Amino acid sequence: xxxxxxxxxxxxxxxxxxxxxxxxxxxxxxxxxxxxxxxxxxxxxxxxxxxxxxxxxxxxxxxxxxxxxxxxxxxxxxxxxxxxxxxxxxxxxxxxxxxxxxxxxxxxxxxxxxxxxxxxxxxxxxxxxxxxxxxxxxxxxxxxxxxxxxxxxxxxxxxxxxxxxxxxxxxxxxxxxxxxxxxxxxxxxxxxxxxxxxxxxxxxxxxxxxxxxxxxxxxxxxxxxxxxxxxxxxxxxxxxxxxxxxxxxxxx
Amino acid sequence: xxxxxxxxxxxxxxxxxxxxxxxxxxxxxxxxxxxxxxxxxxxxxxxxxxxxxxxxxxxxxxxxxxxxxxxxxxxxxxxxxxxxxxxxxxxxxxxxxxxxxxxxxxxxxxxxxxxxxxxxxxxxxxxxxxxxxxxxxxxxxxxxxxxxxxxxxxxxxxxxxxxxxxxxxxxxxxxxxxxxxxxxxxxxxxxxxxxxxxxxxxxxxxxxxxxxxxxxxxxxxxxxxxxxxxxxxxxxxxxxxxxxxxxxxxxxxxxxxxxxxxxxxxxxxxxxxxxxxxxxxxxxxxxxxxxxxxxxxxxxxxxxxxxxxxxxxxxxxxxxxxxx
Numbered sequence: 001x002x003x004x005x006x007x008x009x010x011x012x013x014x015x016x017x018x019x020x021x022x023x024x025x026x027x028x029x030x031x032x033x034x035x036x037x038x039x040x041x042x043x044x045x046x047x048x049x050x051x052x053x054x055x056x057x058x059x060x061x062x063x064x065x066x067x068x069x070x071x072x073x074x075x076x077x078x079x080x081x082x083x084x085x086x087x088x089x090x091x092x093x094x095x096x097x098x099x100x101x102x103x104x105x106x107x108x109x110x111x112x113x114x115x116x117x118x119x120x121x122x123x124x125x126x127x128x129x130x131x132x133x134x135x136x137x138x139x140x141x142x143x144x145x146x147x148x149x150x151x152x153x154x155x156x157x158x159x160x161x162x163x164x165x166x167x168x169x170x171x172x173x174x175x176x177x178x179x180x181x182x183x184x185x186x187x188x189x190x191x192x193x194x195x196x197x198x199x200x201x202x203x204x205x206x207x208x209x210x211x212x213x214x215x216x217x218x219x220x221x222x223x224x225x226x227x228x229x230x231x232x233x234x235x236x237x238x239x240x241x242x243x244x245x246x247x248x249x250x251x252x
Numbered sequence: 253x254x255x256x257x258x259x260x261x262x263x264x265x266x267x268x269x270x271x272x273x274x275x276x277x278x279x280x281x282x283x284x285x286x287x288x289x290x291x292x293x294x295x296x297x298x299x300x301x302x303x304x305x306x307x308x309x310x311x312x313x314x315x316x317x318x319x320x321x322x323x324x325x326x327x328x329x330x331x332x333x334x335x336x337x338x339x340x341x342x343x344x345x346x347x348x349x350x351x352x353x354x355x356x357x358x359x360x361x362x363x364x365x366x367x368x369x370x371x372x373x374x375x376x377x378x379x380x381x382x383x384x385x386x387x388x389x390x391x392x393x394x395x396x397x398x399x400x401x402x403x404x405x406x407x408x409x410x411x412x413x414x415x416x417x418x419x420x421x422x423x424x425x426x427x428x429x430x431x432x433x434x435x436x437x438x439x440x441x442x443x444x445x446x447x448x449x450x451x452x453x454x455x456x457x458x459x460x461x462x463x464x465x466x467x468x469x470x471x472x473x474x475x476x477x478x479x480x481x482x483x484x485x486x487x488x489x490x491x492x493x494x495x496x497x498x499x500x501x502x503x504x505x506x507x508x509x510x511x512x513x514x515x516x517x518x519x520x521x522x523x524x525x526x527x528x529x530x531x532x533x534x535x536x537x538x539x540x541x542x543x544x545x546x547x548x549x550x551x552x553x554x555x556x557x558x559x560x561x562x563x564x565x566x567x568x569x570x571x572x573x574x575x576x
Contacts, residue, residue: 013504013524017390037505097365124386126368128356135360140435143353160499162349164444171436182498213365218394225549234556235564242568244552249534251513252572
């Protein structure tokens with residue numbers, strides 16, 4: 001089985017965002033970078049299939065700045081076989097259409113049985129790349145999966161439906177699946193994996209992204225919240241809180 | 253017509269879901285600014301029953317589509333055909349479970365960009381611009397699309413639904429069969445053990461954190477939520493510890509919520525949590541630690557032990573509701 005996992009290098013989730021000088025993107029100075037957390041679930045999902053069948057080949061693919069070799073090396077240390085980096089210094093600001101097109105061009109010749117991604121990258125939070133990639137590749141796609149199984153050459157997956165329901169899908173391969181929290185607990189790379197990763201190949205390629213479809217006119221910090229008030233201490237403050245919720249906020 | 257707006261309206265047995273009425277409201281304002289009208293596509297059984305409610309919210313044409321609303325692929329194909337023929341100025345879907353699945357498929361079919369999870373849509377210099385949170389709400393982007401049709405999904409609770417009754421006409425929308433598709437088949441829908449209020453669409457949310465000390469104390473959250481008619485949420489720490497399912501996590505790598513009232517119990521307020529709830533209209537925080545960051549965003553705070561404060565609050569809410 002051949003699996004491609006798409007990952008993105010993003011600012012760590014505890015990053016305090018500052019707006020860059022262009023007013024359209026973030027100031028990346030002093031930002032710590034990580035693999036987008038949802039993509040880690042996709043990597044882990046692929047590696048579990050490899051654990052179950054050693055002949056499985058796992059390729060990690062990223063559209064990212066040249067520094068993304070660090071995140072790809074982490075995926076290789078976790079157990080992936082090889083990696084492809086589509087070098088784009090502006091990857092972090094690309095719209096989903098452009099990202100999906102560049103990824104599709106790289107995935108297509110590999111003809112994988114399965115393409116796995118996170119449900120969204122936690123930078124631009126567009127949540128579209130998986131479906132757009134599937135659309136370009138002409139493959140079925142189920143998004144936001146929280147359970148995965150493989151039987152008779154088909155994937156059986158679950159996703160959260162409406163009002164607390166769970167939807168169960170049977171998916172013919174090849175297919176594209178996007179992963180959400182709850183699917184698995186991503187592993188940490190061990191020392192053996194880190195050593196092995198040094199010898200694994202990262203295929204670095206230049207790409208021509210072209211113009212984005214969606215144009216970012218401005219990026220701003222959200223309006224601040226006015227400092228609230230401490231109503232009081234302990235249970236004795238409850239009547240005053242309820243009065244405020246009724247009379248001032250009018251939400252009761 | 254390049255001034256008309258198309259909405260994909262979700263419903264249950266003909267009763268239109270509130271996030272879709274919010275989408276209709278956003279659509280009506282755009283149409284008013286551009287001099288156009290609002291049409292809505294409603295799919296599946298009971299679709300024609302939705303016309304009355306949509307008319308009340310400014311939709312002057314309802315198109316019923318005989319496609320299973322669970323089949324995002326088939327829906328996207330028929331919607332793309334309709335959009336291709338009518339060239340609306342914008343197509344708006346709700347950014348819920350369904351819209352998140354249909355929107356990008358529609359964008360892929362049309363080859364147009366999609367502004368997802370928008371919190372505002374407006375007309376600026378004749379063009380439609382969208383505001384959308386990025387970095388889990390730690391930044392807000394203003395985006396526009398160079399295409400003739402702007403595709404957008406609208407975050408629930410971002411634009412309050414507002415009535416604006418019009419006369420409406422209902423007609424059937426042509427169904428276009430997907431050329432390929434049946435690769436992913438929905439086998440079954442497992443019902444929840446109990447009916448839950450959808451967290452990201454709820455008007456009131458009560459969330460609990462590590463301050464509750466253990467899953468055995470979660471009834472405090474549930475009882476207050478029940479008194480308030482609220483959905484329940486949780487901090488990441490609580491979900492990672494297995495006290496609550498990940499579907500209840502509020503914040504970055506969880507759900508983003510923007511209810512009228514958000515009550516945080518025993519949640520210190522890590523930056524990732526604050527990102528997911530800071531646009532709530534009113535925030536109440538109950539925490540033992542007066543220095544907890546949650547108090548910096550809370551409108552009303554009580555410094556105290558959740559085990560004393562919350563039961564008293566639940567009783568007081570019940571009493572207040574009984575008198576209302």
